[in-house]
Amino acid sequence: MTELEQYIKSYFGVVAIDDLKTIVSLFKLTPIKKGEFLLKSGKRCDKLSFVQSGLLRMFISTDEKEITQWISTKGYFSTDLSSFVFETPSRWTIQALVDTELYTITKDDYKKIGDLVPKWSELEKLFLIRCFIILEDRIFSHLSMTAEERYNFFFKNNRELFNQVPLQFIASLLGMTPETFSRIRKKQLS
Amino acid sequence: MTELEQYIKSYFGVVAIDDLKTIVSLFKLTPIKKGEFLLKSGKRCDKLSFVQSGLLRMFISTDEKEITQWISTKGYFSTDLSSFVFETPSRWTIQALVDTELYTITKDDYKKIGDLVPKWSELEKLFLIRCFIILEDRIFSHLSMTAEERYNFFFKNNRELFNQVPLQFIASLLGMTPETFSRIRKKQLS
DNA sequence: ATGATTTCTTGATATTTGTCAAGAGCAAAA
DNA sequence: TTTTGCTCTTGACAAATATCAAGAAATCAT
Numbered sequence: 001m002t003e004l005e006q007y008i009k010s011y012f013g014v015v016a017i018d019d020l021k022t023i024v025s026l027f028k029l030t031p032i033k034k035g036e037f038l039l040k041s042g043k044r045c046d047k048l049s050f051v052q053s054g055l056l057r058m059f060i061s062t063d064e065k066e067i068t069q070w071i072s073t074k075g076y077f078s079t080d081l082s083s084f085v086f087e088t089p090s091r092w093t094i095q096a097l098v099d100t101e102l103y104t105i106t107k108d109d110y111k112k113i114g115d116l117v118p119k120w121s122e123l124e125k126l127f128l129i130r131c132f133i134i135l136e137d138r139i140f141s142h143l144s145m146t147a148e149e150r151y152n153f154f155f156k157n158n159r160e161l162f163n164q165v166p167l168q169f170i171a172s173l174l175g176m177t178p179e180t181f182s183r184i185r186k187k188q189l190s
Numbered sequence: 191m192t193e194l195e196q197y198i199k200s201y202f203g204v205v206a207i208d209d210l211k212t213i214v215s216l217f218k219l220t221p222i223k224k225g226e227f228l229l230k231s232g233k234r235c236d237k238l239s240f241v242q243s244g245l246l247r248m249f250i251s252t253d254e255k256e257i258t259q260w261i262s263t264k265g266y267f268s269t270d271l272s273s274f275v276f277e278t279p280s281r282w283t284i285q286a287l288v289d290t291e292l293y294t295i296t297k298d299d300y301k302k303i304g305d306l307v308p309k310w311s312e313l314e315k316l317f318l319i320r321c322f323i324i325l326e327d328r329i330f331s332h333l334s335m336t337a338e339e340r341y342n343f344f345f346k347n348n349r350e351l352f353n354q355v356p357l358q359f360i361a362s363l364l365g366m367t368p369e370t371f372s373r374i375r376k377k378q379l380s
Numbered sequence: 381a382t383g384a385t386t387t388c389t390t391g392a393t394a395t396t397t398g399t400c401a402a403g404a405g406c407a408a409a410a
Numbered sequence: 411t412t413t414t415g416c417t418c419t420t421g422a423c424a425a426a427t428a429t430c431a432a433g434a435a436a437t438c439a440t
Binding site: 069 | 250255257258259271272275304311314315316318319321322323325326328329330332333334362363365
């Protein structure tokens, strides 16, 4: 059983085998190499990907700086939601940080799921709410915490990422420079 | 036609009159006075409200500080989504900043809409995506902007709030102290 | 209208974080 | 293996923001 199947099962509880097979059959296993781009900003994002294994980084890059907005790990979806849904140019760039395996669905196939699986909208809604809550927490962390507090919280809950993701990207994700990040780390290790 | 009807119409485009009436009939007009609490943290949030007129502030208050997480203006919904959906204790407190009129629906009635209006899940999804994008933007603003830049952007896009909302709440919403907020304002006016 | 309370502004100072620069360490390419 | 390029750390200094305090202004309660 794949991560995708487990993910869907975890939301539906006991899920009809047929429905599960139907949903999963519309996702295609897609390997991408470290450094490869899943999406470039300005392009239409016409697919939704689920990380079976590996890491994806979602970021914006301008002349002066690069901002890491999100890092998708195993078990997370990755897309530019606004572009995917409203068919606008994508704002984000998505790149693999390591060799990565995705389950990817096109927008056309995505639209079919609702017709094939009656409970699909329920899964969709729960998925969006889950994302919403994560984002809400992140905003709250910026409103209420110092950089060091955010580091501590993130380290406590994502320890394994520190060996897998370049530290500068974690720093950016938490809203600080790599220098500040290093200083905080040094403080914590002493 | 109420704000709620206009809101729903703006998502469905041309909407079946019957469907619109059905949805709207499940929302009850609810006035609340300035200072009144719509929701207290720790309680179950069992309703979803739409702001017909007025202002609601969503915040967390602890011994040391109070963090304003969101301010719902006319045309926005207000709820603790996690509590509403998963029936957990609410994290946020929601209070009226001025006399406010809401269209409020209970969770039980909310569940009925999907059975009565076939396209409801589509509206629901678009609503969630709209919120998602707003949240994404807010996170990005914290990762990539200074407090002053956030102030400028917010002022440009929400000018009318500056006469309606206590400035300390806007400061908190943007992630800065009232002192910093005042200093930035002074700078902008000269 | 008056008094009490709260909000907002401002100054002084402290703290946090960013910028710039350079060196050490690590990873990738040849 | 060596060379090149990139990442991370560290120091010095600058800038942004928070904290503390007090006064002015605005709002609320009577």
